[in-house]
Amino acid sequence: MKLKLPLFFCLFLLMQNAKSQTHPIELHPNNRVASLQMTPTEYSNWKANDQFNNAAVRQALFQDIYVKFQDHFDFIFLILNEDTRPSNLASGQLMKVSNNVTGIGMSTYNDCASYGSAGKLKAVMHLARRDYLRAGPSLHELMHNWGNFCLQTESVSSYGTGLTSFAYQPHWGFTGGSNKGQLGGFQQSTLVANGGGSYSVGTFGLNANGGNSVPYTQFELYLMGMIPLSGVNNFDVFRGITSYSSDGTTDTFQATTRTTYTSASLQTLLGTRNPSSTTSQKNFKLLVICLTDTPLTAAQWSLLDDYSEKFGRTASDGSSTYNFWEATNGLGTMETGNLQNSLNALGVATNEFTEDIRVYPIPAKNYITIETKNNIDIHELAVYNLLGQKINNFTVQQNDNKIEINMGDCPKGIYHLNIKKEDGQLFVKKIIIE
Numbered sequence: 001m002k003l004k005l006p007l008f009f010c011l012f013l014l015m016q017n018a019k020s021q022t023h024p025i026e027l028h029p030n031n032r033v034a035s036l037q038m039t040p041t042e043y044s045n046w047k048a049n050d051q052f053n054n055a056a057v058r059q060a061l062f063q064d065i066y067v068k069f070q071d072h073f074d075f076i077f078l079i080l081n082e083d084t085r086p087s088n089l090a091s092g093q094l095m096k097v098s099n100n101v102t103g104i105g106m107s108t109y110n111d112c113a114s115y116g117s118a119g120k121l122k123a124v125m126h127l128a129r130r131d132y133l134r135a136g137p138s139l140h141e142l143m144h145n146w147g148n149f150c151l152q153t154e155s156v157s158s159y160g161t162g163l164t165s166f167a168y169q170p171h172w173g174f175t176g177g178s179n180k181g182q183l184g185g186f187q188q189s190t191l192v193a194n195g196g197g198s199y200s201v202g203t204f205g206l207n208a209n210g211g212n213s214v215p216y217t218q219f220e221l222y223l224m225g226m227i228p229l230s231g232v233n234n235f236d237v238f239r240g241i242t243s244y245s246s247d248g249t250t251d252t253f254q255a256t257t258r259t260t261y262t263s264a265s266l267q268t269l270l271g272t273r274n275p276s277s278t279t280s281q282k283n284f285k286l287l288v289i290c291l292t293d294t295p296l297t298a299a300q301w302s303l304l305d306d307y308s309e310k311f312g313r314t315a316s317d318g319s320s321t322y323n324f325w326e327a328t329n330g331l332g333t334m335e336t337g338n339l340q341n342s343l344n345a346l347g348v349a350t351n352e353f354t355e356d357i358r359v360y361p362i363p364a365k366n367y368i369t370i371e372t373k374n375n376i377d378i379h380e381l382a383v384y385n386l387l388g389q390k391i392n393n394f395t396v397q398q399n400d401n402k403i404e405i406n407m408g409d410c411p412k413g414i415y416h417l418n419i420k421k422e423d424g425q426l427f428v429k430k431i432i433i434e
Contacts, residue, residue: 023061025068025289028301031339032308033288035081035296036065043293047086052078052093052126059114062124065289066116072342073117074284075142075334077125079133081292081300089128092137094144097121101280103273104223105150122284130300133288134307134317136211139327143182143216144170146223150270151175151261154239155206165241171207174238174253177217180209182327185217186251188235199238200252212321216328225273225280226331229263236260283333286312287342312336357419363432366408370419372401377422381405383431384416391415407433 024037038046051057062076085091098110098121112119123145127133148170155168172181176188180202190202216224218232240256261269273280288308290296296304310317312334317323324334357378358371372378381403383391391410407415412433419427 022064025065026296027339027343028305030305030309030337032312032337033290033301033304034068034339035290035292035301036061036078037295038291038293040293043291046291047080047089050089052095055114058095058124059116063116065287068344069287069339070342070344071116071118071120072285073287074120074122074281075125075145076121076287076289077127077133077138079127079130079288079290079304081290081294081296082129085128090126091129092125092127092132092141094123094125094141096123096145101146101225101273101275103271104146105148105270130290130303131307132211133304133311134212134319135321136213137208138311139212139216139322139324140182140208142324143220143224146225147220148172148183148223150223151237152239153237154241156241156244159244159246161243163241163244165239168206173206174241174255176201176235176237177219178233178235179217180204180214181217181220182209182214183220184208188233191236194252196254197256198252198254199258200250203246203249203251212323212327215322215326221328221331222273222277224328224332225275225277226282226328228277229266229273232263232266234260234262282328282331283335285335285342287339288336308336357427359417359419359429359431362430363434364407365434366406368405368407368417368431370403370405370417378403378419379422380418380420382418382420383407384418385413407431 026035026037028034045051046057061078065076080086080089097115097117098112098119099106100108100110102108110119112121115121115124125138125141127138127141132138151169151172153168153171153173153175154165155171155173157164157166171183172185175181175185176191177185179187184205184207186201186204192200194200216226218227219235221227222229222232237259238253238255238257239259241253242256243252243254245252275281288304288311290300290304310319311323313323314325314330314333316326324332356373356376358369360369360371362368370378370381383405385391405417410433415431415433417429417431419429421427
């Protein structure tokens with residue numbers, strides 16, 4: 001079989017501008033985590049100057065990541081290769097990129113192009129220590145993709161009396177829930193009214209409750225689109241806090257305002273969530289990248305791969321912490337694997353089929369021959385130039401074990417040939433046209 005590449009595609013695509021990749025990016029063999037290596041100076045500046053919060057620097061880094069990867073990811077997490085958190089950095093931070101959900105207190109917007117995404121990316125996250133994917137605050141930061149942008153909540157400046165109470169979106173502050181929430185708040189069932197505006201609850205955090213040690217509350221699950229509003233039990237929000245104390249097991253506070261939210265009152269306040277829990281996205285794909293200034297050691301790779309597998313597992317991770325599937329009560333998934341299927345043409349060439357697939361001659365004048373053995377079925381062929389631009393794509397109907405591609409109309413140079421097997425596995429081969 002002979003396939004010919006049109007001269008139009010060869011000349012047109014070679015003339016287009018495209019970015020070359022700036023940072024070396026490697027994949028762990030299990031294809032669940034990647035590393036991005038900065039220079040020591042760049043990495044030091046990234047940490048010292050908190051450059052995740054510098055929009056220009058942050059977006060340029062993600063633009064570079066998308067040179068390597070296709071637009072397959074809902075979320076991308078950057079994890080620093082650090083044993084301890086740099087003191088000037090927050091443990092975790094999420095930056096929203098796009099939102100198409102209404103009825104949760106946010107407007108819709110799309111800033112994907114600034115990051116290199118064609119429209120799929122929802123948010124990016126920064127975690128300041130190597131183990132924060134597993135220990136948290138990864139679940140907490142993910143929740144900021146959906147909340148809290150809808151309820152007026154408050155925190156306080158200190159314990160005791162005479163404190164200052166202030167607005168505290170996007171966290172829950174003095175808010176009850178079906179359990180202690182990822183964005184803070186107490187367990188509603190522990191609430192005791194002491195009289196005179198005084199209340200006691202089981203001890204809780206105003207902005208978080210111990211990393212990944214708690215699941216999402218019913219209301220958090222509603223905001224995420226996992227359950228309908230009818231699945232959210234009544235809960236209270238307190239404001240005007242005038243005193244706050246804790247004995248380690250019970251927290252006591254004085255509040256001037258208590259608001260009880262029901263399904264009906266939330267419906268009136270927020271309107272209808274669109275998409276509803278019936279049609280909302282519940283299965284997400286995550287890219288985990290470790291930022292480093294030196295190649296990762298075998299131990300560091302192994303740790304990150306293990307944490308990524310456990311966070312994306314659709315079962316218990318076997319520990320006291322929650323992964324995404326557990327935290328959503330099995331309603332949501334966060335895929336962290338199969339990264340090799342998300343690589344662009346110039347990603348990583350896998351050699352696992354070299355004994356079953358031969359590509360020759362290299363270099364070639366005109367024709368490239370792909371020869372297979374051991375009943376290997378080729379489903380698709382694609383040729384890319386060194387800018388990562390696809391010149392053409394072919395669906396193959398194979399009649400024998402040899403396929404010829406005519407590259408004679410293409411300018412001399414180096415190309416990458418993508419060979420996709422029937423089962424979806426990919427083999428990438430560099431070819432040279434003289």
